[in-house]
Amino acid sequence: MRNRPLPALVVAAVGLALLVPTSATAGPVPGTGAALTVAARPGTASTVPDWRMQSSARATQGGDVISGPAYSDTGWLTVPARSTVMAGLVASNRYPDVRYSENMKQVDAGDFSVGWWYRKTFTADPQPGVNTFLKLKGGIISRGEIWLNGSKVAGTDEVVGAYPTHEFDVTSLLRKGDNALAIKASPSDPQNDLLIHFIDWAQLPPDRNQGIFRDVTFEPSGPVSLRDLRVDSDLPLPDLTSAKITTKVDARNNTGQAVTTEVTATVAGQVLKQQVRLDADQTKTMTFTQDLRNPQVWWPFQMGAQPLYQAVLAANVGTTASDTAKTTFGVREVSSSIRGTGRQFSVNGKPFLVRGGGWASDLFLRTDLRYIEDQLDLVKTMGMNTIRLEGKPENDELYDMADRKGIMLLTGWECCSKWEKYDSFDAEDDRVAGESAESEAKRIRNHPSMIGFMIGSDAAPGAGLEKIYLDALKRAEWNLPVISSAKNIGSPQLGNPGMKMDGPYWWEPPVYWFSKQKGGAAGFASEIGPGATIPEMDELKKFLSTAEINRLADYNATQYHLSPSTTFNKLSFWGTALDNRYGKPSNVEDLVRKAQLANYETNRAQFEAFGDNFNDANNPSTGVIYWMLNNAWPTLYWHLYDYYLATAGSYFGAKAGLRPLHAQYSYDDKSLAVMNTSLQPANNHKLQITLFNLDGTQKADETRNVTAAANGPTKVGTLPQPSGLSTTYFVRLLLKDAAGKVVDRNVYWLSTKADTLNYGGSTWYHTPQSGYADLKGLNTLKPGTVTSTVSTAPIGDDRQATTVTVKNTGNTVAFFVRASLRKGAGGPEVLPTQWSDNYVTLWPGETLTLKAEYRSSALGSAQPVVEISGHNVAKKSVS
Incomplete structure (x- = not known):
């Protein structure tokens, strides 16, 4: 398995969580695991990497026993933090590579019909005047039972659902010396609880993501805690020469007597102070306002820069530090309206054409920060400006990365699970839905990369549930567009969503995208794409057996690495179109080669069409979300780059269509245009x-x-x-x-x-x-001749670039020439690699230069070698 470093279980100093990457490959370790020292006073912190995990079918005692410091968890698994049960089992090497072939079928789903225990021992030295809070920064899937030192902190009636955050005062339960925390995660059923479900995106995780998937922290503070720090910027348009900054924080008195606290706010370099008197157990919102002259304005990356400001708040009681809170924020304005039939977003007063993709979290909800950042780098290099998070809101780090990179994020709930079984909602579901919306909105509202919140996907909630969501977002002071659904279904309060979900989700030719019918380039298409996406042969061999690769030629065969849905589990009419348009492949290698042509041309056309119709007078296109951007698990469909971060025809077709200044052709009326994404x-x-x-x-x-x-x-x-x-x-x-x-x-x-x-x-x-x-006719092209020169140079810390100059020295076209970077001659491909361009076509005498950027360490001890091949160009290696 990929070595996925995971942030640890965290002890937070005065409210500031420290995330420490650790290895995800640790096996079972006898005993109780490493000790965790809980901060005895504000200003100190320590971290620990792992949980111990065991099935309740084996650990049959109650939480009062299992959370006892003297309990022996010998034989339990040591698993990473943020670890669902399946993620923990995979990290502990309990199964063969579940990405390969049909290995995941070997997992016994019956193992997840019972609860699973997570346990951690730690030491503490409680001090007078210091309060310690146990915080769940998301729910426990599906429900959580929380125990500390033999005492029940919370039960499954309170800790319900994937997203609600919870905070418990555990000061009185801590002991000097040894302590133990135990959490029992109930079995997961996305059809009956508000959880996370992968629907038809991949074969489903056997545990249905049961367990802990976000941070669990201990957060100490003095008499006063600071919570829910939020910063708003009011940017008058269109001059952008000033901004009003409003900073708010909730000051909470943790004691049974009145206190006065002074809060110092340092926001965008300006220091502001206020004092407030808090009655016993009272919480008050403190507000700081300031005018910022000539602010550095935050923009999506194609429109401008991404400057970030910082807000740091500190609460003192007398001369003693009590708590701190901090956040980054950007100065920008986001709005939306209905233009034609579609929702038009604007950023800082400028119309913003959304051209994005649908995000898939890791199938087992693992957090690999480098892997996520590599993906966002590929997104930005591709020229894509937005990511839609449908029901899989990521951990905080993705939002931080998007802020820095200028990639917009559109979040919301998922379809096809309990989230949209509206008729089945009871009082608990209503409560959890509201808690989920409020928790998520508070968590992400300060990020300038956020563009909106969709409270429905394939269906809008009814009036009652819509009000629950809107009230929750109001409590969170959400200040961005709220959209009823991703489908053209209005709602009582929000009205017309300005979205369409007409399909397709499977193969269409390039001309399809330019029509105003069905999924063509008009309005805002919230999820839409041409389906099957066959990677190059190197990648196929990583997750398919030889027999499975050969079976790709049988378009009517069920493919395990397509969808569990019977609608999308065969290549079907994708293969029919390939045969009719390009000629029936002579073998599976020919099929893979022609697949790249088909992927390239239709993906390019999809993005070009929505750009071409952006200013249409009658029914303009205002946005498109390609279905999908990436994969949760290796598949043969719905991605622009594959699970291993390889970029093939699908990626480079999209990259061509998304270039910032781009000359393009319309398949419907043969018109030409130049698309300019800059201001x-x-x-x-x-x-x-x-x-x-x-x-x-x-x-x-x-x-x-x-x-x-x-x-x-x-x-x-x-x-x-x-x-x-x-x-x-x-x-x-x-x-x-x-x-x-x-x-x-x-x-x-x-x-x-x-x-x-x-x-x-x-x-x-x-x-x-x-x-x-x-x-x-492409099958009859005469063999082409291409010569290449290669040079490599460092470009930064653990980064280097290889430049490839290719020249057509023959007398015929060199068609669809691909360069791939290898770890030595004949070696595996270096991944991820950011290519300036690829799959290029040259006429006799033409020369093109391609540039590849990648990690130097990815080569190991090998030298970089570039492999050149093409539709009619024989494969050769150049170094």
Whole structure:
């Protein structure tokens, strides 16, 4: 398994959690595990990496016994913090690689029909005047029973659901010397509790994510605690020259007598102070306001920079430090309205075209911070500006990373589980739903990367539940758009969501995206994509057996690494379209090669279409969420990069369509446009349009002047239509700046025979084709010849770049040339690698430069070697 470092169980000093990465591969260790020293006074802290874990079928005693410091947990597993039961079992090597083939079927689901215990021993030295709080920074899946030193802290009637946070005063339960904490996680059933469910995204985790998946902390403070620090910025538009900053914090008196506390707030470098008198056990909200002149404004990455400010608050009682709280924040304004049929988001007064993808957490809810950051780097390098978190809100670190990288986040609840079985909600469900919304909103509201909260996915809640959600968000002082659902279903208070969920979720040809019918480029498509996404052969071998790889050629065969849903468990009409458009593959290697072509062209078209129609006068496109961005577990569908972070045709097609200044072709009306995502116009540019027959004969070559308007598309006429085009032909678009430098290059392979669609036969997940483009001519291309030169240089701490210059030295087109970085000649691919471009096409005499950035340490002791191959170019290695 991937070595996934996980943040530890944390003891927090005066409210500030310290996260310490640890190894996720620890095996069972006899005894009670490492001791944890609980801070005896504010200002100190210590951490411990692991829990001990055991099934209640084996540990049959009650919580009063198991949480006793003298209880022997010999034989229990040592598992990482934030560890569901399945994650703990995998980390303890109890199963073979559950990613490979059908190994996950070997896991006995019956093991998870009972509760599982988590236990940790620690030492404490309680001091007068210091209060210690046990905090669950999320729920226990499905329910939690909490015990400390033989005493029950909370039961399953209180600790319910995946998301509500809980805080318990355990000061009176701590002992000097040895202590023990025990948590029992009940079996998980996403159809009956408000939990986390992977629906049809992958084969489901056998434990249904039972256990602890977020931090459990001990947080000491003095007489007064500071909670729920929030910062709002009011940025008058459009000049952006000043901002009003409002900082709030709840000051809580933990004692049975009145106290006066002084709170010092240092916000954006300015120091503010207030005193407040708190009656016994009273909580008051303290508010600090200030004017910030010429603020550094936070923008999505394609629009500007991502400056962050800090707010640090400290409470003193007399001369004694009592508690601290801190957060980062950005100065920015987010709003939304209905434009045409879609929801239009705006950031700092500028219309923001959402072009994003749907996020999948790890199947076992493990937290690997480097793995998450690698994914966000791939997202940004791809040019994608938004991630939708449907029912899988991540831990705090992802939001921090998105703030720094300028990637917007759209969060909300999931479909197809208890979350949308609205008719089944009872009083407890209503309470947990409200607690979930309030807890999540408080946790993420300070992040400038947040753009909105969707309280429904495939269905909007009814009036009663909608009010529960809205009241909860109001208590959290949520100040961003709230949307009733991801589907075009209005609600009593929120009204029209401005979203559509028409599908598809499976293969469609490029022309599909440009139509205004079904899932075409109009309005805001909240989840939509072309389905099957076959990785390159290197990646397939990591999770499929030889027999399973060969079975890909049988489009009617059930594939375990597709979906558990019978709708998406076969390649079906994806394969039919591949055969009809590109010709039936001669073998599985040919299938994988042609799959990259299909993935590239339709993914590019999806993002290009929504960009092209952004300024449509009648029914503009306002957003699109590609279904999906990534995988929870290795699969053959719904991703732009694969589980191992390899980037293939799907990724580079999307990357082409998402370039910040991009010349593009519309498959429906043959129009051309330049899409500009920046806030500055691109003046005095030229677009060169060249058409080639399959044999390389040039059929047309035109150059047109263009000034690309800011933040949208600019039309540049239509594609030339010369006579004598071969059935399969090429189009090359070169966008050049005023100095003649090529700033964007885009190559299409087209057919004189169009793809056509049968909209009358559409289902919720697919519109069938009634006719197919003829791209089989690509199979007749003469062998191409490409020479390459490679150079490598360091670019930072544990980072280096390899530059590859490829030149077509032959007399025919070198089509769909791929460069991959290897650990030595013939070695495995270096992952992740951020390529400037890939799968490129060159005409005789053309030269292109590709750049790859990656970790130096990923090479180990090997030297970087670049492997070059193409649709008609033989594979070779260059170093």
